[in-house]
Amino acid sequence: MDWKFLQGLLSGVNKYSTAFGRIWLSVVFVFRVLVFVVAAERVWSDDQGHFDCNTRQPGCTNICYDYFFPISHIRLWALQLIFVTCPSFMVVLHVSYREERERKYKLKHGEDTRLYENPGQKHGGLWWTYLMSLFIKTTFEVTFLYLLHYIYDSFKLPRKVQCDVSPCPNLVDCYISRPTEKTIFTYFMVTASVVCVVLNICEIFYLVAFRVVSLKQRGSAQTSSLKVRHNMS
Template sequence: MDWKGLQGFLSGVNKYSTAFGRIWLSVVFVFRVLVFVVAAERVWSDEQGHFDCNTRQPGCVNICYNHFFPISHIRLWALQLIFITCPSFMVVLHVAYREERERKYRAKHGENTRLYDNPGQKHGGLWWTYLMSLFIKTGFEITFLYLLHYVYDSFKLPRKVQCDVSPCPNMVDCYVSRPTEKTVFSYFMVGASILCVILNICEIFYLISARVVALKHRGSAQTASRKFHPDVDSDGCKSSHNE
């Protein structure tokens, strides 16, 4: 998989992210993608080839491996990384849409006119898009954590599993290769995922709090304006006594 290409696409998100969003992106690429590519893929590269059972019954080893490991940790984490980074493209596409509207507006009304003060500023629809992307990312993170725990019943990999699935002749013992090393990486990836969830929740609260404060300041400014200019209504228009 071309993780460098994904990083190149997401690097543009930094321009529109808050401080929490920049930390989240750093955690994803340093503690998750980099660890995944450099170390985790190699640790799980021999998972099926070194899954040994104390029987030579044809098909028994493959059936037991599929029974206990229906989906590889590596493939599940790869899907997780793809799903949690895709919502960030919503923000990039929304900003690109705004920039295109800005370009067309200037072409029609002149270069000195502006439709947006800053197309990347999180106001109006872009604020909602950014907030929705955070909720989607958080939902994906929690869903994949639940799937990992549900499929394997634990984040810890056992040293030995017992299998009696057909065509195994009886109860056979099967041994997982490098279980301690795989357990360490499992806990590390789970911990990084939980950290990303916490960062997403902090960013959600930050965005909502900043929006509430901005609305309060705007309301206070409008109240003060009406107090000093009683002939101006709430829309900034002078009231007419003739109407």
């Protein structure tokens, strides 16, 4: 997969993000995408070839591998990275929609007119779009963490597994290659994912709190303005 292409797309999201969003983007690329591309893919590149079972029964090793690894960690993480980064494009598309409306408005009413004070400012519909993208990203993160734990029953890879699935003649022992190294990478990726969830939750609270404070200040300003007008009259 061309991760540089994904990085180029997400770089446009950075300028519309809050401080928490910029930290989230840094964590995704430095501690997840970079680790995934540079190290994790190589660690799991020989997982099926070095999955050994103490039997020579044709097909037994392949069936046991498929039974214990219905989907590889590396492919599950690739899907996770794609799913958790795609909601950010909702913000970019919404800003592009605003900019297009701004362009048409200026063509119709003149260059000195403005439809939006700042198309990238998180007000109105864009605020809801940004908030929705955070909820979707958080949901995907939690869902993939649950799937990883559910499929493998743990984040720790065992050194030995036992398999009696047909066509294996009996209960056979199978050995996973480099289980300690893979366990370390699994915990690292899970920790990075949890950090991203925490950052998303912090950003949600920040956006809501900032919006509440802004509405209160706006209400106070309107009340003061009404009082001034009433006293003048």
